[in-house]
Amino acid sequence: MPSDLIAGLCADVGETHVSTTPPDRVAYSRDLWPRCQLNRLVGDAPKLPEAIVWPGSPEEVAAVVRRCAAGRVPIVPFGAGSGVCGATLPDRGGVVVDLKRLKAIRRIDAEAGEIEVEAGAMGELLERRLEHRGLTLGHFPSSILCSTVGGWLAGRSAGQCSSRYGKIEDMVLDMEVVTGDGVLRRTPRVGAITSGPDWNQIIVGSEGTLGIITSATLRVHPVPAARAFRGWLAPDVHAALEVMRETMQAGLRPAVLRMYDPLDTAMVGTEGSKSGGPSSKLKELLKGGAGGKGTVLRLALGHPRIVNALIERMPPKVLLVTMAEGSAAEAKATDDAIARAALRVGARDLGEEPGRAWFAHRYDVSYKQSGVYEGGGFVDTFEVATTWARLRGLYAAVRKAVSRHVVVMAHFSHAYPGGCSIYFTFAGSGRDPAEMRRRYDAAWRAGLDAAQAQGAVIAHHHGAGLSRASHMPSEHGEARRWFLALKASLDPAGVLNPGKLFAEGRG
C-alpha cells in the first residue's frame, strides 16, 4: 500500500472520515457470511483492510477510486454489512469504502412513481419516509433494518413481496455509478423503454466489480389500501406448489406466497405461533430451552443422515402462508382465487392468523442465527431457483445432496409466473470448529453441485460473493469472457472488489 495513500484519502474525504485503527479494520473485515464465524472459531485471522473511508458525496467516491486506481489498491464498496456471502470481505486488503453517508433521498416524485435515492440509504428508513408520502418501494428483504439501497442493487436483492413488486433489478430505472477509472457516470435510462442494450442489468448484480453505485432512480408504488392474510394446510409439497404455480400463472399478483416444507412447517407451527423462524426454534432446542430437547438436537445435528431419514417419514402436510394486497377489491379477489385453487387440492383453511403472524415477525430471522452458533452448532441458508417443472426435482436433489452433512429444511417463496425460489436452511455440528467448517463447506459444495445438475440457478437473491464464486464460471459459461471484456474497460486498473463474482474456485 503506497505510503502516501492515507494522506491522500484524508485530503479527499476529510481526516475524520478515514480510519486505520485496528477496531475499525477488524469490524470491516467481515460481513454476515456464516463462514466468517466458523473461521473465527477455527482461529483463522481474517484479512483486514488497510483503511476505511466514509465519503460524503459521489464526487468524493470518485476521488477515492481515482486515488486507489492510481496506486493499484483494491477497493471494497460497503453498505451495511448484512451480506451473507462474503461479497464485501476485503480478502485482498486495500480500502473499504463505506457508503452510508450517501443517504439522501434526492427526489420523490409521486406522480412519476419514482424516487432518486443515494446508495447508502438504509432500507427501513427509506420505506418509512416513503410511507409518509403514501408510497412504497415494495422491497422488503428480511435484512431491511440493516441493508442499503446500494447493497440491494449490487447483489440483485429480492424482498419478501417480490411476487408482486419484482426484485430490485425490476425496480431500477437508472443508476449513478463511479467506474474503476474514477469517473462518475449515469447509466442510460432504459429498462422498459428504449433501444439498445440495457446497461442497468449489467451493473445490477455486479457486486462492486464494475463500479460503485452511488445513487439510483427506483420505481415506487402507492401504499396498498388493503391486505388479505391467510394460512393453508396443504396435503403435501406438491399440492401446495400447484396452488402457487396456478396463482402466479393466472396473472394474479399476490404479495406473498410462502410454503414451508414438512420440517419447516413443524418448526413454524400451524397455529400462527411463529416467532422468528426456524433458526430461533433451533436455538431454543439447542439451548435446551424447549423442555430438555436441546441435548437431543445437539446429538441430532451430529447425525444428519439419521435425522433427515426421519424427516422423510414426517407427516407430509405443509403450511402455505399468503398475503394479497392492492385495492380492497383486488386483495379480496386474489385471496378468493387462491382459496379456490387451495380447496381444489384439498388444503384446509387456517384463517388469517398464520399470515398475520408471519407478517408480524417477517424480519426476525436475520437476527437469530448467532444463537445457534452459541449453542455449538452452525446454520446457514441457501436459496436457489428454477422453473415450476423442475422445482420438485430441485428440492429432492438438494436435500439428498446435503443430507449426509447437515439437517435440512426449506421454504418455497418468491413465486413468479415462470418459477420459484427454494430457501434451504441447513444446520449441523461437529466435534470441533475445524470439523464444523469442513461439514459446512461440504454441504455448500454438495448443494451448489446438485442445483447446477438440476439446471437451476444457484442464487435467487443473496448474490454470489465468495460462497458461490466457485460455481459462477459454470453458471455464466462463456459470458464470463464478456464480463472480463467489460471489466477491462470499466475497471482498467482492476481495483474494484478484485476476485469477487467470477473468482477462482474456492470452498
Next chain:
Amino acid sequence: MPSDLIAGLCADVGETHVSTTPPDRVAYSRDLWPRCQLNRLVGDAPKLPEAIVWPGSPEEVAAVVRRCAAGRVPIVPFGAGSGVCGATLPDRGGVVVDLKRLKAIRRIDAEAGEIEVEAGAMGELLERRLEHRGLTLGHFPSSILCSTVGGWLAGRSAGQCSSRYGKIEDMVLDMEVVTGDGVLRRTPRVGAITSGPDWNQIIVGSEGTLGIITSATLRVHPVPAARAFRGWLAPDVHAALEVMRETMQAGLRPAVLRMYDPLDTAMVGTEGSKSGGPSSKLKELLKGGAGGKGTVLRLALGHPRIVNALIERMPPKVLLVTMAEGSAAEAKATDDAIARAALRVGARDLGEEPGRAWFAHRYDVSYKQSGVYEGGGFVDTFEVATTWARLRGLYAAVRKAVSRHVVVMAHFSHAYPGGCSIYFTFAGSGRDPAEMRRRYDAAWRAGLDAAQAQGAVIAHHHGAGLSRASHMPSEHGEARRWFLALKASLDPAGVLNPGKLFAEGRG
C-alpha cells in the same frame, strides 16, 4: 468480397440456399423504413448485398459467420423485413443471413410456462400454435403477420398488450446466439432469478451487432378466459392520461390502454368505425376518396404549420380505448376500476364497441402506409417514451418541433406504472421527392432532438436501426464505450451488422 466466399457459403448451407441473383439482392436491400421509399423516389440506388443465405440450423449460421469473419465480410441478420428503422439494410454490402428456415418450436412446456422457439418463427403462426395448447406469448406487435421472434428480440419489440405482458425483453429467459467468432453460445438463464450481470439484456436490443440470435426460451401464459372492451370519450389529453396513470399505478394490469389525441381521435372516429388507423384515412383523403377532400389535404400536407395550428384549435376531446383480460373476475374488476377513474375525470362511456373495433383492426396499420406514398405524400411513425410527469411536456415539445415540417397526430399506448409511450404519426409532402426527403429528415431530426431535450428515451419498440443511429451515442452516453468493449470481445472481426446501433451521425 473474397472470390471463393460464395462457393464456401454453398458448402456451408447448400447451393439452393444461397442466392446472388439481382432480384434477391434488390429484395433484400431494404426493409420497411419509409426513408427507403423516399430514396427510391429520389432515384438513389440502394446498396445491395452480395449474397443472401438461408441457413437451416444454428450450426449452419455459425459456419456462415465463421466464414464471413475470416473474410471480413459484413453480415446482416434478417427476419421478415418488417423493421421500420433500417436496421437490416446491408448498407456496407456483404451477406444477408435470412433466418426464416429456423422456425421450429422446439419445446412447449405448459407447466413451466415457457417455450423454446427458433428465431425465424413468424409471430402469428407461433401464436396460433400456442393457442391450440391454451397458451399465449402475450406479444402482439402490429407487425405480427410479418415479423419473427428473432427480430422482436434483436429490436426490443413491444406488443400491443405490453401493459400486461411486458415487452419482449421481459419475456426472454435465455437465448442461443452465434457470436461474431462463429461460436454457438447460450446466454446464462438469468432474468428474474440469479446473481451477476444479466447478459440477456445486452443481447436483446443489440440489433445483430453482438450476435445472431438463433433461438430463445420465452415465458408463455394461459390464454385469458375473458376480455372486457370499452371506449371512453375523455375531456382532454390530460384527463385521459390521468386515467391511464392511475390505472397502472394502482397495480392493475389491463392489456390495452390506448388514447388518441384530438386529431387522431377525429381520424379514428368515436363510433367504433375505425378501419385501419390514421394512415388509411390519410390515404382516403389524399386520394380524394372522402368526398373531394383529397385535394384539400394534399394542399394541407404542403402547409403543415397552418394545419397544425388549426389542429390546436380542435375540440380537445379524446378517445380512450381499453381492453382488460384475465379471469372473468379480473377482467371485470379491471374494467370497473378504469370506469371509476374515467368517470372521475368526466369521461363519457362509449360502450364496448370502440374497444372491439380496435381489436378487430389491430394489425391493419402496418399495411396502409404505402397508399399515402401513392397519393404523393409521405408518412412515418415515431415512438418515444418517458415518465408520467414528463409525458405532456414531451407531447407538446415534439409536436411543436416537427410541426413546421409535417402534419402530426399521436396516440398514447404501452402504459406502465412508471410511464408511457407516445406514438406519433406524421405526414407531409413536397414539390418533388428531394424536398419530401428533406422534410422527412428534418421532421425526424427535430423530433429526436426535442425528445432528448425533454429527457425522454428516443425509442419505445421500433429499435434504433439507422433512423435513430445519430442520436444513440447521446442516449447511451459513456455506455457506448462499454458497448465497444463488448463488441470487440464478441465480434472481434467487426462483421456483425457493422455501423448499426451506435453508427456515426446520420440523417
